[in-house]
Amino acid sequence: MGGHTNSDLSTRSRHLRSWLIQASVVFIAYYLAGKLGQASAERSSNLGPLWPAYGIALAALLRLGNRMIPVVAASAFLVASQSPVPIVAAAGQALSTTFAAFCGSYLLRRLSFDCSFARLRDSVAFVTVGAFLSPVISASLGTAVLYLAGIEPYSHIMRAWLVYWMGDGTGVLLATPLALSVSNFRSQIGLKRLPEYVALNVLLLLPCFAIFVDSGLTEVGRDSLTFSVLPFIMWAAIRFGVLGTALSTILVATVATVATAHGEGPFAHNETFTNAALLDVFYAVLSVTGIMLAALIAERTRAEEQRDELFRAQAASQAREEAEKDAALLRDKLAHLGRVDMLNALSGTLAHEINQPLAAIRLNTETAIFFLAKQPVPVDELGAVLGDIREDGKRAGDVLKQARALLKKEATSHQDVDLNSAVQDVARLLQFSASRKGIQLDIVLGSPAKPISGDHVQIQQVVMNLLMNACEAVEKREPSLRHVRLTTSFPGHAAIVAVTDTGPEISEEAMGHLFEPFYTTKQGGMGLGLAICRSIVHAHKGTLTAIRNPNGGITFSAEFPLAGSAASENIESGQQVHINS
Amino acid sequence: MISPQRTEVTRIVMGSGEKDEPLLSGRIVYIVDDDPSVRNALTRYLAVMGMDVMGFDSAEEFLAQLAGLPAGLLIVDMQLPGICGLQLIREMARAGIHWPTVVISGSHEGHEDEVALEVGPDRYLRKPFDAEALLRALHFAGIEE
Numbered sequence: 001m002g003g004h005t006n007s008d009l010s011t012r013s014r015h016l017r018s019w020l021i022q023a024s025v026v027f028i029a030y031y032l033a034g035k036l037g038q039a040s041a042e043r044s045s046n047l048g049p050l051w052p053a054y055g056i057a058l059a060a061l062l063r064l065g066n067r068m069i070p071v072v073a074a075s076a077f078l079v080a081s082q083s084p085v086p087i088v089a090a091a092g093q094a095l096s097t098t099f100a101a102f103c104g105s106y107l108l109r110r111l112s113f114d115c116s117f118a119r120l121r122d123s124v125a126f127v128t129v130g131a132f133l134s135p136v137i138s139a140s141l142g143t144a145v146l147y148l149a150g151i152e153p154y155s156h157i158m159r160a161w162l163v164y165w166m167g168d169g170t171g172v173l174l175a176t177p178l179a180l181s182v183s184n185f186r187s188q189i190g191l192k193r194l195p196e197y198v199a200l201n202v203l204l205l206l207p208c209f210a211i212f213v214d215s216g217l218t219e220v221g222r223d224s225l226t227f228s229v230l231p232f233i234m235w236a237a238i239r240f241g242v243l244g245t246a247l248s249t250i251l252v253a254t255v256a257t258v259a260t261a262h263g264e265g266p267f268a269h270n271e272t273f274t275n276a277a278l279l280d281v282f283y284a285v286l287s288v289t290g291i292m293l294a295a296l297i298a299e300r301t302r303a304e305e306q307r308d309e310l311f312r313a314q315a316a317s318q319a320r321e322e323a324e325k326d327a328a329l330l331r332d333k334l335a336h337l338g339r340v341d342m343l344n345a346l347s348g349t350l351a352h353e354i355n356q357p358l359a360a361i362r363l364n365t366e367t368a369i370f371f372l373a374k375q376p377v378p379v380d381e382l383g384a385v386l387g388d389i390r391e392d393g394k395r396a397g398d399v400l401k402q403a404r405a406l407l408k409k410e411a412t413s414h415q416d417v418d419l420n421s422a423v424q425d426v427a428r429l430l431q432f433s434a435s436r437k438g439i440q441l442d443i444v445l446g447s448p449a450k451p452i453s454g455d456h457v458q459i460q461q462v463v464m465n466l467l468m469n470a471c472e473a474v475e476k477r478e479p480s481l482r483h484v485r486l487t488t489s490f491p492g493h494a495a496i497v498a499v500t501d502t503g504p505e506i507s508e509e510a511m512g513h514l515f516e517p518f519y520t521t522k523q524g525g526m527g528l529g530l531a532i533c534r535s536i537v538h539a540h541k542g543t544l545t546a547i548r549n550p551n552g553g554i555t556f557s558a559e560f561p562l563a564g565s566a567a568s569e570n571i572e573s574g575q576q577v578h579i580n581s
Numbered sequence: 582m583i584s585p586q587r588t589e590v591t592r593i594v595m596g597s598g599e600k601d602e603p604l605l606s607g608r609i610v611y612i613v614d615d616d617p618s619v620r621n622a623l624t625r626y627l628a629v630m631g632m633d634v635m636g637f638d639s640a641e642e643f644l645a646q647l648a649g650l651p652a653g654l655l656i657v658d659m660q661l662p663g664i665c666g667l668q669l670i671r672e673m674a675r676a677g678i679h680w681p682t683v684v685i686s687g688s689h690e691g692h693e694d695e696v697a698l699e700v701g702p703d704r705y706l707r708k709p710f711d712a713e714a715l716l717r718a719l720h721f722a723g724i725e726e
Contacts, residue, residue, distance in 0.1 A: 348688050348689075351687070352660065352687040353687075355687040355688070355708040356616045356619055356687050358708065359619050359687065359708035360616075362711070363623055363625075366626055366712035367622070370629050392618050395618070438663070
């Protein structure tokens with residue numbers, strides 16, 4: 001490796017820039033949350049009943065990863081050092097906070113916690129591990145630091161631990177969901193529903209004031225009113241997700257904290273520690289209820305969306321299948337029509353091909369009867385006659401069999417088709433009418449590596465159509481120009497049948513219309529033959545092309561993929577009919 | 582091509598009776614048909630019926646040998662490669678040869694009926710035809726001569 005390229009450098013500087021931005025946001029957010037926590041803290045020990053900074057630390061590590069560890073540690077140290085604790089204790093507190101947040105985020109990630117709270121299990125993991133378990137670590141280490149620093153006497157150690165634990169826990173419950181979902185504002189609240197959300201919070205303030213502000217109206221039972229804010233939190237959870245419930249819970253928490261600080265409300269009756277503990281429980285109930293409900297709703301919404309999506313996909317695939325079936329049916333019908341049309345044109349030839357052996361059979365039968373009447377019966381001659389009858393009967397039967405095969409009205413089936421034998425069958429049927437019209441019909445067969453996968457009858461139909469067209473193109477030419485040549489070749493993974501005629505010159509314009517349905521230069525023709533041929537070839541994943549020969553006439557080439565080649569996979573019976581392509 | 586074998590006919594089993602026998606028996610019949618099955622069956626049948634038969638698989642071949650052939654009856658197929666049956670008859674007429682002729686055809690696509698009028702409807706046979714009808718047609722053709 002010979003050093004960094006420019007793009008390496010620019011990628012690195014981009015990474016550095018994004019880290020700096022994230023670090024600044026985390027640092028400032030933690031600092032502000034820390035200051036907010038200190039506002040309600042016991043001045044001596046930097047211990048508050050609500051410590052949102054810990055929630056910010058956990059959110060930062062969950063969302064942005066371990067590269068935020070130094071940022072969290074630095075900001076935590078700054079906040080702690082601005083409290084009355086000694087600098088060593090501040091460092092210890094910062095380290096214990098960072099370590100606990102790291103443990104919490106690590107465990108949550110192991111539990112595949114999703115920051116969007118999209119599933120109930122996310123919320124359960126968050127509440128248990130994030131809000132209850134990880135503060136056990138920060139509280140234990142933090143209290144130990146305070147004790148060792150001589151700030152908390154041993155007699156108060158349990159109480160200090162509880163305040164530490166509850167402060168960090170409620171900090172997580174209140175700040176982390178907000179920090180994690182604030183970027184989802186548009187999907188969870190959005191400008192359109194913002195008025196409803198504002199109205200919700202205005203209404204929420206009514207019970208807040210009833211509970212926490214002494215208006216003189218409701219002197220009795222104010223305590224029991226405490227949980228009347230719950231329906232609003234649920235409203236927020238149902239309609240506005242985790243972000244909505246987090247913001248509304250914080251609104252209630254703010255009112256409650258300020259009121260309690262001023263000695264108002266149900267949490268102001270007791271000594272400071274009890275008040276703080278009761279407040280924390282209150283926040284926790286609101287927050288946990290909201291987060292769980294929001295996750296349930298999100299889960300249900302997602303399930304409904306998935307179900308609808310599934311239904312839509314099913315309906316769409318059903319519709320597509322039906323359309324494909326219809327198209328296949330239409331193509332088969334058209335192909336059959338084309339064969340009927342072709343056989344109509346061939347009926348004279350067919351009749352002739354059957355009448356010849358029949359004529360021979362009848363004459364031979366009379367001869368045989370005559371021989372039988374002779375005494376003695378000339379056994380050898382009679383045997384020869386009967387042998388001829390058998391041969392001619394077989395010949396007539398073969399002609400009918402071929403004709404019947406072409407008239408088959410079955411849906412497309414896919415079997416292995418030997419292009420050469422298909423060509424030979426067709427050529428046998430056409431040879432007579434060609435020679436009768438003085439047309440020289442040359443058949444040159446290549447040797448195939450593999451068969452084609454497709455419909456035998458339809459492939460025969462294509463060959464026959466091309467041959468009949470070629471014969472028609474040359475039959476009015478002078479005898480030396482009545483020449484039709486059919487070749488099969490098998491280059492690579494393809495099988496090509498090409499039919500060249502020495503017909504008259506074709507105009508560029510006529511070439512352009514060649515494959516259009518109902519375009520015909522013949523009398524009595526429907527003009528569907530080539531259009532049907534092309535649709536058949538396309539249904540076999542092949543191509544049908546026509547080029548003008550330098551000396552007049554056209555060469556048609558039908559190219560099919562060989563069976564087993566990539567192109568022949570998935571030959572669909574339901575392909576669009578390419579009549580117009 | 583040439584089938585010179587001659588079978589003595591002692592009895593004709595056809596319903597049309599004994600009258601045909603002296604007329605047709607021993608006469609030379611030329612067959613022009615490109616289909617070997619039909620040509621062979623015709624040759625054998627007529628030979629069995631007591632006629633001398635010669636077969637040709639094209640009008641061109643027949644015309645090439647025509648000058649050296651003794652007069653006889655002609656059975657010609659309509660659909661021949663190259664010169665067709667009708668052209669052959671016209672060719673012979675132009676050369677002043679008017680042998681009694683029966684036309685046979687395996688295809689019936691309309692214009693064959695013109696031929697029927699030209700050679701006479703009783704001398705035009707559609708394949709597959711009755712052996713008896715063939716004998717009758719040959720008989721009438723022979724009488725007219």
